[in-house]
Structures are given as C-alpha cells and as structure tokens.
Amino acid sequence: MAQNVNITSKGIQKVLKNYNEKQAIAEYIWNGFDANADQVAIDYVANELGHLESLSIADNGYGINFERLQQKFDPFYESEKAIQITTPKHTSKMHGRNGVGRLTFFTFAHTATWFTTYQSEKGLQKGRIQINTGELNNYNHDFSEAASPTGTTGTRVRFTNLRMGLQELEVSVIPFLINEFCWFIELNRNKNFSISINGEPVDFSSNIRATETFSIKHPDTSTTFNIKYVHWKENLHKELSKYYFTSAGEEIYKDYTTLNKKSDEYYHSVYIDSDFFKDFDFRSAENEHGQVTLFSTAKASLAYKFLIKELTEYLRSKRKPFLKEYADRLIENYEQEQIFPLNYNEPANSKQKSELVALIKALYELEPKLFSALSIDQKKMLVRLLGMLLSTQAQDAIFQLLNDIVAFTPEEQDELTEILTASR
Structure with missing residues (x-):
C-alpha cells in the first residue's frame, strides 16, 4: 500500500539541506532514544575497497505503531514549516519533533527500510516501512507479517x-x-x-578532559546536592554547556550554565542530583505567595540560590587554568601571524611588549569573546590600540573602551580594574 503526501520530495530535501550524513545518522539515534530506547546499535559491513555494503541502526524502543502510522508520517510533509527539526530547551526527553529526522537518510543512502515491532491491544505487531530518496513524499508499508509472541519491541532501520x-x-x-x-x-x-x-560499546570517555564528583550542602536547610562535573575536550554541538537537575537519577530540568557561550571553548556539563528537585518549580522565580523562604520550591528559594552561587564560583575556578593555557596559545598564534608590531621585537621595546602581552592574556582570561572571530587586520588593530593606550598610561580609557564593548559584571569590572592598575 502506498500513501502520498503533500510537499514534494525536492521540497523536503530543500528544507533539510543543511543536514549532512553525520547529523542524519545522529537523528536516527535520537529517534531511538525518543522512543524510550536505552540501547541503540549501529552495524555495518565494508568490503575490501572500503565501501559500505550495509548499514543499519537498531533500538529497543516501543516501535512504530501501525495504527498511528498516518499521524506519524503525513504531518511531516504538509508544509516546510512542519518538518523543521527542533531541539527542546529545558528537557532531554524528546529531542526531535514528530520523528522528522528519519527523512534525512537521503544525505548518505538511496533507500531506508524500517523493520519495527510494537505492542498493540492484540499483542505484538510487526511491520515494514520503506522510503526512497527520489520519493521522500511517498512511503510504502506492510504490517501483515505476524510477530513472535515472545519477541520484543523495537525498530531497525536498514540503509541501502x-x-x-x-x-x-x-x-x-x-x-x-x-x-x-x-x-x-x-x-x-x-x-x-x-x-x-558492530557490537562494541562506544567509548564516550574519549571526549572527557576532566571529571569530578562532590557534594554541596546548604547550611541553613541541610539540603544536599550531589554534583558531577565533566569538562569536555570538544564542543557538544547544539547542546552547549548546561546544568542538568535530576531527582533519583530522573531529569527534571536543564538550563545553560553561567559560563555558557563565552567564546572560550570551555565545554562543560554539570549534573546535579537531589530530592530537592522532585517537586521543584523551575518555571517560577518565586513561590506561590511571592515570598522567598528557606523551604520554597522555586528558583527564588535560598537553597537554590546558594547552589547556583557555589556552582558559579566552582566553574570559574575550573575555567581559570584552562583560560591561562588558551591565553598562552593565543599569544603563540599572534606571534606566528605577526600580529605584534615588528619594532616590538627590538630589545629596547621588550618591556613594552611584555606589558602588552600580559594585558592581552589577562583580558583573554577575563573575556575571551574580545578576541574571537577576528580577522588578521582586526587582530592587528586591537593589539596596536591596546599598545598605544598602554604607552600613554591611558588605563582609564582602556577600561571605558572595554566596558562599552563587553557588558562586564561588577566582579569582572573589579578584576579589570586590578589588571589595569597593575600595568601602571
């Protein structure tokens, strides 16, 4: 049986044009976890020439229900807006919307075939669904095959x-x-x-730079928060750096950390588990009476504020040595790119250059964003401007200039003042 839908195959590919084979395969894995799977298996076979002869992705989720097949497939194709893939902001329980990621196989294969088993009122049901790249707006399905009564639910997608x-x-x-x-x-x-x-668990520790576990206890309420901190080597794509609030291991809420998007490649995750979050209202800043109390269960609670303050200070302490390392790399890159004026290499200007290097390092540690995404000419202009201001002892002008460019916090303003005072 074939079922046609509204938007054309080319229209679907146009909407999903920014997806490559890496992102597409990731979407199939997300579809498995969205279906309540806890195990996802990728299997492939390659020939002697290094060409992939087969590739499949299987999960032990709840499968694709034939009775809801039309609801699951047809809405994807009704409009370009309907098939945009979105990522939830405050929960990890559902990554995609409507499972649209299953259409992205066209980036690396001609055909995708789903072999799925799901639980119905009549028992286990088994079926097959197939879509071709040239006809993404047309799917074929067959759910006439009997499922084994002793089988399990799940889905395997085979790409050919x-x-x-x-x-x-x-x-x-x-x-x-x-x-x-x-x-x-x-x-x-x-x-x-x-x-x-191919039967071997993926080693995710290869992306871990450092990890640490500890507890934070709010002194006034004796509320205990169990923390696991992970510093990643490389970025987490769209996930970025976040706090994950859990209770008995179940995710309740997630949000960006205070050091997220600082343009410094400091990728981190903080997992916070506590019974305190079981009935916590993350959507409200105050309790139902609009008052802050020791035992309130909203973001305005003293225990929650204490936790975030402690974690912010902890992350800053972890970030500092990391930024020092990258500040050294920044100077090395500037030397290789000949960003510093040539006369700074003369012995008579060594003191002036060392002061400028010290200021650049200190500023980078304070706000890496100042030095990110700059062209060669922009780097040279920034360095020369800082050098000129230093040579004229215009520390107050430097402070005002930088404070106008970057919205420093009061703590960062104090730190910047100390940096500039030391260069007088």
Whole structure:
C-alpha cells in the first residue's frame, strides 16, 4: 500500500539541506532514544575497497505503531514549516519533533527500510516501512507479517545503496556521534544507556578532559546536592554547556550554565542530583505567595540560590587554568601571524611588549569573546590600540573602551580594574 503526501520530495530535501550524513545518522539515534530506547546499535559491513555494503541502526524502543502510522508520517510533509527539526530547551526527553529526522537518510543512502515491532491491544505487531530518496513524499508499508509472541519491541532501520565509505564513517561520523551523545549518555548513566557499533560499546570517555564528583550542602536547610562535573575536550554541538537537575537519577530540568557561550571553548556539563528537585518549580522565580523562604520550591528559594552561587564560583575556578593555557596559545598564534608590531621585537621595546602581552592574556582570561572571530587586520588593530593606550598610561580609557564593548559584571569590572592598575 502506498500513501502520498503533500510537499514534494525536492521540497523536503530543500528544507533539510543543511543536514549532512553525520547529523542524519545522529537523528536516527535520537529517534531511538525518543522512543524510550536505552540501547541503540549501529552495524555495518565494508568490503575490501572500503565501501559500505550495509548499514543499519537498531533500538529497543516501543516501535512504530501501525495504527498511528498516518499521524506519524503525513504531518511531516504538509508544509516546510512542519518538518523543521527542533531541539527542546529545558528537557532531554524528546529531542526531535514528530520523528522528522528519519527523512534525512537521503544525505548518505538511496533507500531506508524500517523493520519495527510494537505492542498493540492484540499483542505484538510487526511491520515494514520503506522510503526512497527520489520519493521522500511517498512511503510504502506492510504490517501483515505476524510477530513472535515472545519477541520484543523495537525498530531497525536498514540503509541501502550507500554513498558513504568506511573511512568517512570512522574518521568523520563516529567522532561526531561521540560529541553529540556523550553528555546524554552521562546523564543516563544510572540507566545504562548505551550506543554500540558492530557490537562494541562506544567509548564516550574519549571526549572527557576532566571529571569530578562532590557534594554541596546548604547550611541553613541541610539540603544536599550531589554534583558531577565533566569538562569536555570538544564542543557538544547544539547542546552547549548546561546544568542538568535530576531527582533519583530522573531529569527534571536543564538550563545553560553561567559560563555558557563565552567564546572560550570551555565545554562543560554539570549534573546535579537531589530530592530537592522532585517537586521543584523551575518555571517560577518565586513561590506561590511571592515570598522567598528557606523551604520554597522555586528558583527564588535560598537553597537554590546558594547552589547556583557555589556552582558559579566552582566553574570559574575550573575555567581559570584552562583560560591561562588558551591565553598562552593565543599569544603563540599572534606571534606566528605577526600580529605584534615588528619594532616590538627590538630589545629596547621588550618591556613594552611584555606589558602588552600580559594585558592581552589577562583580558583573554577575563573575556575571551574580545578576541574571537577576528580577522588578521582586526587582530592587528586591537593589539596596536591596546599598545598605544598602554604607552600613554591611558588605563582609564582602556577600561571605558572595554566596558562599552563587553557588558562586564561588577566582579569582572573589579578584576579589570586590578589588571589595569597593575600595568601602571
């Protein structure tokens, strides 16, 4: 049986044009976890020439219900807006919307076939769904095959006529998947979530730079928060750096950390588990009476404010040595790119250069964003401007200039004042 839908195949590809094979495969894994799976298995076979002869992604989720098949597939194609893939902001429980990620296979294969088993009122039901790249707006399905009464639910997607080789899979796709899912696997570690490739569990620790576990206790209420901090080597794609608030291991809420998006490549996740979050209202800043009390269960509660303050200070302490390291790399890059004026290399100007280097390092540690995404000419202009202001002892002008460019916090303003005072 074939079922046609509204938007054309080319229209679907146009909307999903920004997806590549790495992101597409990630979407199939997300579809499995969205279906309540805790195990996702990637299996492939390559020939002697390094070409992929087969590729499949299987999960032990609840499967695709035939009775809801039309609801699950047809809405994707009704309009370009309807098939945009979105990521939830404050929960990790549902990554995609309507499972649209299953359409992205056209980036690396000609055909995708789903073999699925789901639980119905009549017992286990089994079916097959197939879509071709040339007809993304047309799916074929057959749910007439009987399922074994002793089987389990789940879905396996088989991709055929692959346009991807073994080297691309191993060098590009698998590292991408490690960065995409490392934070999620860590979040669900107590549930034994895993992703395997040809039967071997993926080692997500390869993206871990450092990790630490500790507890924070609010002195006035004796509320205890159990913390796990992870400093990642590489970015987490769209997830960025976040706090994950859990109770008995179940995610309640997530939000960006105070050091997220600082343009410094300090990628981190903080997992916070406490019974305190079981009935916590993260949407409100105050309790129902609009008052802050020791035992209120909203963001205005004293225990929550204490927690965030302690974590902010902790993250800043962890970030400082990391930024010092990157500040040294910044100076090395500036030397290689010949950003400093040539006369600064003369012995007579060594003191002036050392003061400028010290100021640049200190400013980078304070606000890396000042030095990010600059062209060679912009780097030279910034360095020369700072050098001129230093030579004229115009520290107050430097402070005003930088404070106008970057919205420093009061603490950062104090730190900047100390930096400039030391250069007098």
